[in-house]
Amino acid sequence: MARPVWAGNLSFGLVSLPVSLYTAADSHTIHFHQFPRGTSERIRNRRVNERTGKEVQLDDVVKGFDTGDEYVLVEPRELDEIAPGPLRSLEIAGFVDLAEVDPIFFDKTYCLGPRGEEYGKVCSLLEQALAKAGKAGIATFVMRQHEYLVALKAENGLLTLHTLHWADEIRDPKKEIDTLPGKANDSEKELTTAEQLSNAMSLNWDPEQFHDIFQEKVAALIKAKKAGETVEKAEPAAEPTEAVDLMEALRAGIERAGRPKDTGGQATTSRKATTSSKAAARTPPPKKRIRSTPKEDLSELSKADLHKKAAAANVPGRSNMNRDDLLKALSRP
Missing domain, CATH: 2.40.290.10 (Ku70; Chain: A; Domain 2)
Known part of the structure; x- marks a missing residue:
């Protein structure tokens, strides 16, 4: 309790x-002790009198405020009063x-x-x-x-x-951060593309889809080192997007995320697109051939990677599954 x-x-x-x-x-952060490198002797933090070098018990500790030329000492009871x-x-x-x-x-x-x-x-x-x-x-x-x-x-x-x-x-970012950009003179085309990307990447808020992957990696690292094994290093961070490549990066992001959702009738459709849509309504498009892709081998993936795939596939109950359960759920047709 x-x-x-x-x-x-x-x-x-x-x-x-x-x-x-x-x-x-409740925090699930993995906590470490400290050791001098090359030894198994723990480093201990103690309250020590700087003059005598002797340890001071907590009950004998009072608070002191540095006024510049002296310390003003305050008892805990005085703060309560x-x-x-x-x-x-x-x-x-x-x-x-x-x-x-x-x-x-x-x-x-x-x-x-x-x-x-x-x-x-x-x-x-x-x-x-x-x-x-x-x-x-x-x-x-x-x-x-x-x-x-x-x-x-x-x-x-x-x-x-x-x-x-x-x-x-509360800090004022405009005063504290000198690298904040002003309002950029973005073109209408760039702004529309950015809105399409945000629509394409929209999702329903479900905190169960997210979990602390880094802590799982830390636990895996500890387990591997205990067994004398090595672990795979993480992929390097993505390179910053150059300003000249912004439009290309936005378009690529839209293609990767999938077709953008309907924005409710924004006037972004050209006359050419309207004409082609009418023609498409008269002539049904030919059926496209579906090429099956080879089934991915999941047996070598870690639990963290399996959990990411389960989240993408919206597998129910994934947060309570172990690695074998995730593997079975993802292997089902």
Whole structure:
């Protein structure tokens, strides 16, 4: 079972609801220890007094801020004593239209649950009200000696809490990045071709189609090195597209992605194309001969490569399949 990272009271108006906060996502990053090259002796990070060289226990550590000519030392309890509002309170200042909150402000997501079955009705009522109104509750609260600006949302029948960046933390790209291009004087033909490419590559959002291939490669590398084997290196990155080759690259991308989807009647069809389509309506086109292609040998592919092919073929349940299951599913006619 998940353990709460914070517990306190959520209040709005005159309603106070005891809640617990849980992290909504879990990282699957593979973590490594550090070793001096050529040895099996681990490198340890320790808190050491720079003068005596002796290790310092965590309970004896205080915080210090460098003011330039001296350090100002602060005890953890002193930070708790000056925290704005009660430490265990999450009070909603008001409700805003969710569409008004720019996505750049969102940081980390937590799930919020009532502490006790008797508070479930109030929690459910708030969730339904937020979902129906399309609003988010805006609040600030203190967790682990940091104050957070947060948005309380309704998502899939649950209350979720999203930490938000403070306004002065959002960078202005135009001031921070000196290589940003201005508005290019693109031709109508280039713009139309770029739109056709985006239409040809459109897809339905399905997060199950995507997975962390790099972490699978790292796990395969570890397994191979343990067995004394080698692994195949990744293909080099694609070369940047030269400006003079832009149109050719766009056309090639369209051909590779397949025929563009109908854009809803945009006026891009020439008179010649209209005439030929009328002629085609009178004379049925000859049937094209279908040449069968040799069946690909999948037995040598890795699980990651098989998963990519299964995603392209829209194989149901692929995310829960092992390598043999993927191989069988892709081998079916």
